[in-house]
Amino acid sequence: MADLNQQQWSEQLKNDDNSVIIDVRTDAEFEEGYIPGATQIDIFNGAEFLKRAKELDPEKNYYLYCRSGGRSGQACMLLNSVGVKNAYNLKGGIMEWQGEIIN
Structure with missing residues:
Protein backbone atom coordinates (compact mmCIF):
# COMPACT_ATOMS: atom_id res chain seq x y z
CA MET A 1 0.00 0.00 0.00
CA ASP A 17 -2.09 0.69 -18.50
CA ASN A 18 -2.90 -1.89 -15.83
CA SER A 19 -4.99 0.33 -13.54
CA VAL A 20 -8.37 0.05 -11.85
CA ILE A 21 -9.97 2.93 -9.91
CA ILE A 22 -12.06 1.94 -6.90
CA ASP A 23 -14.35 4.27 -4.94
CA VAL A 24 -14.93 2.77 -1.47
CA ARG A 25 -17.65 5.24 -0.41
CA THR A 26 -21.34 4.53 0.19
CA ASP A 27 -23.95 4.46 -2.57
CA ALA A 28 -25.23 7.91 -1.54
CA GLU A 29 -21.72 9.40 -1.58
CA PHE A 30 -20.98 7.81 -4.96
CA GLU A 31 -24.16 9.29 -6.45
CA GLU A 32 -23.00 12.79 -5.41
CA GLY A 33 -20.08 12.48 -7.82
CA TYR A 34 -17.14 10.22 -8.62
CA ILE A 35 -13.84 10.16 -10.47
CA PRO A 36 -14.35 9.01 -14.10
CA GLY A 37 -13.80 5.29 -14.60
CA ALA A 38 -14.29 4.41 -10.94
CA THR A 39 -15.95 1.22 -9.78
CA GLN A 40 -17.70 1.46 -6.44
CA ILE A 41 -17.18 -1.12 -3.70
CA ASP A 42 -18.59 0.18 -0.38
CA ILE A 43 -16.16 -0.64 2.42
CA PHE A 44 -18.90 -0.17 5.03
CA ASN A 45 -20.51 -3.33 3.60
CA GLY A 46 -17.68 -5.44 5.01
CA ARG A 67 -14.19 11.07 0.99
CA SER A 68 -11.02 12.06 2.85
CA GLY A 69 -8.53 9.17 2.54
CA GLY A 70 -9.22 7.19 5.73
CA ARG A 71 -11.52 4.45 4.48
CA SER A 72 -9.53 4.01 1.27
CA GLY A 73 -6.37 3.56 3.34
CA GLN A 74 -8.08 0.74 5.25
CA ALA A 75 -9.32 -0.70 1.96
CA CYS A 76 -5.78 -0.73 0.55
CA MET A 77 -4.61 -2.76 3.54
CA LEU A 78 -7.51 -5.18 3.07
CA LEU A 79 -6.62 -5.62 -0.61
CA ASN A 80 -3.01 -6.31 0.37
CA SER A 81 -4.24 -8.93 2.86
CA VAL A 82 -6.05 -10.86 0.09
CA GLY A 83 -3.05 -10.88 -2.24
CA VAL A 84 -3.32 -7.63 -4.19
CA LYS A 85 0.23 -6.31 -4.41
CA ASN A 86 -0.32 -2.77 -5.70
CA ALA A 87 -2.94 -0.63 -3.94
CA TYR A 88 -2.60 3.15 -3.94
CA ASN A 89 -4.52 5.42 -1.57
CA LEU A 90 -5.48 8.96 -2.59
CA LYS A 91 -4.49 11.15 0.39
CA GLY A 92 -7.22 13.70 1.09
CA GLY A 93 -9.76 11.70 -0.89
CA ILE A 94 -12.28 13.17 -3.29
CA MET A 95 -12.61 16.26 -1.05
CA GLU A 96 -9.20 17.43 -2.27
CA TRP A 97 -9.51 16.06 -5.82
CA GLN A 98 -8.84 18.74 -8.44
CA GLY A 99 -9.58 16.61 -11.50
CA GLU A 100 -12.80 15.76 -13.30
CA ILE A 101 -15.80 14.48 -11.33
CA ILE A 102 -18.89 12.87 -12.86
CA ASN A 103 -22.13 13.88 -11.15
Whole structure:
Protein backbone atom coordinates (compact mmCIF):
# COMPACT_ATOMS: atom_id res chain seq x y z
CA MET A 1 0.00 0.00 0.00
CA ALA A 2 1.16 3.52 -0.74
CA ASP A 3 -0.37 6.86 0.20
CA LEU A 4 -0.08 9.22 -2.75
CA ASN A 5 -0.94 12.88 -2.91
CA GLN A 6 -3.26 14.03 -5.66
CA GLN A 7 -0.50 14.88 -8.13
CA GLN A 8 1.34 11.57 -7.60
CA TRP A 9 -1.91 9.57 -7.76
CA SER A 10 -3.19 11.19 -10.96
CA GLU A 11 0.20 11.13 -12.75
CA GLN A 12 0.84 7.51 -11.85
CA LEU A 13 -2.71 6.56 -12.87
CA LYS A 14 -2.40 8.38 -16.21
CA ASN A 15 0.74 6.38 -17.09
CA ASP A 16 -0.58 3.01 -15.88
CA ASP A 17 -2.09 0.69 -18.50
CA ASN A 18 -2.90 -1.89 -15.83
CA SER A 19 -4.99 0.33 -13.54
CA VAL A 20 -8.37 0.05 -11.85
CA ILE A 21 -9.97 2.93 -9.91
CA ILE A 22 -12.06 1.94 -6.90
CA ASP A 23 -14.35 4.27 -4.94
CA VAL A 24 -14.93 2.77 -1.47
CA ARG A 25 -17.65 5.24 -0.41
CA THR A 26 -21.34 4.53 0.19
CA ASP A 27 -23.95 4.46 -2.57
CA ALA A 28 -25.23 7.91 -1.54
CA GLU A 29 -21.72 9.40 -1.58
CA PHE A 30 -20.98 7.81 -4.96
CA GLU A 31 -24.16 9.29 -6.45
CA GLU A 32 -23.00 12.79 -5.41
CA GLY A 33 -20.08 12.48 -7.82
CA TYR A 34 -17.14 10.22 -8.62
CA ILE A 35 -13.84 10.16 -10.47
CA PRO A 36 -14.35 9.01 -14.10
CA GLY A 37 -13.80 5.29 -14.60
CA ALA A 38 -14.29 4.41 -10.94
CA THR A 39 -15.95 1.22 -9.78
CA GLN A 40 -17.70 1.46 -6.44
CA ILE A 41 -17.18 -1.12 -3.70
CA ASP A 42 -18.59 0.18 -0.38
CA ILE A 43 -16.16 -0.64 2.42
CA PHE A 44 -18.90 -0.17 5.03
CA ASN A 45 -20.51 -3.33 3.60
CA GLY A 46 -17.68 -5.44 5.01
CA ALA A 47 -18.68 -8.91 3.83
CA GLU A 48 -19.46 -7.76 0.29
CA PHE A 49 -16.27 -5.69 0.14
CA LEU A 50 -14.14 -8.66 1.18
CA LYS A 51 -15.93 -10.98 -1.26
CA ARG A 52 -15.35 -8.58 -4.16
CA ALA A 53 -11.78 -7.87 -3.06
CA LYS A 54 -10.97 -11.58 -3.30
CA GLU A 55 -12.35 -11.60 -6.88
CA LEU A 56 -10.00 -8.81 -8.04
CA ASP A 57 -7.07 -9.61 -10.34
CA PRO A 58 -4.03 -9.50 -8.02
CA GLU A 59 -1.78 -8.48 -10.93
CA LYS A 60 -3.58 -5.19 -11.59
CA ASN A 61 -2.80 -1.84 -9.94
CA TYR A 62 -5.63 -0.46 -7.82
CA TYR A 63 -6.15 3.24 -7.16
CA LEU A 64 -8.52 3.75 -4.24
CA TYR A 65 -10.24 6.80 -2.84
CA CYS A 66 -12.99 7.75 -0.42
CA ARG A 67 -14.19 11.07 0.99
CA SER A 68 -11.02 12.06 2.85
CA GLY A 69 -8.53 9.17 2.54
CA GLY A 70 -9.22 7.19 5.73
CA ARG A 71 -11.52 4.45 4.48
CA SER A 72 -9.53 4.01 1.27
CA GLY A 73 -6.37 3.56 3.34
CA GLN A 74 -8.08 0.74 5.25
CA ALA A 75 -9.32 -0.70 1.96
CA CYS A 76 -5.78 -0.73 0.55
CA MET A 77 -4.61 -2.76 3.54
CA LEU A 78 -7.51 -5.18 3.07
CA LEU A 79 -6.62 -5.62 -0.61
CA ASN A 80 -3.01 -6.31 0.37
CA SER A 81 -4.24 -8.93 2.86
CA VAL A 82 -6.05 -10.86 0.09
CA GLY A 83 -3.05 -10.88 -2.24
CA VAL A 84 -3.32 -7.63 -4.19
CA LYS A 85 0.23 -6.31 -4.41
CA ASN A 86 -0.32 -2.77 -5.70
CA ALA A 87 -2.94 -0.63 -3.94
CA TYR A 88 -2.60 3.15 -3.94
CA ASN A 89 -4.52 5.42 -1.57
CA LEU A 90 -5.48 8.96 -2.59
CA LYS A 91 -4.49 11.15 0.39
CA GLY A 92 -7.22 13.70 1.09
CA GLY A 93 -9.76 11.70 -0.89
CA ILE A 94 -12.28 13.17 -3.29
CA MET A 95 -12.61 16.26 -1.05
CA GLU A 96 -9.20 17.43 -2.27
CA TRP A 97 -9.51 16.06 -5.82
CA GLN A 98 -8.84 18.74 -8.44
CA GLY A 99 -9.58 16.61 -11.50
CA GLU A 100 -12.80 15.76 -13.30
CA ILE A 101 -15.80 14.48 -11.33
CA ILE A 102 -18.89 12.87 -12.86
CA ASN A 103 -22.13 13.88 -11.15
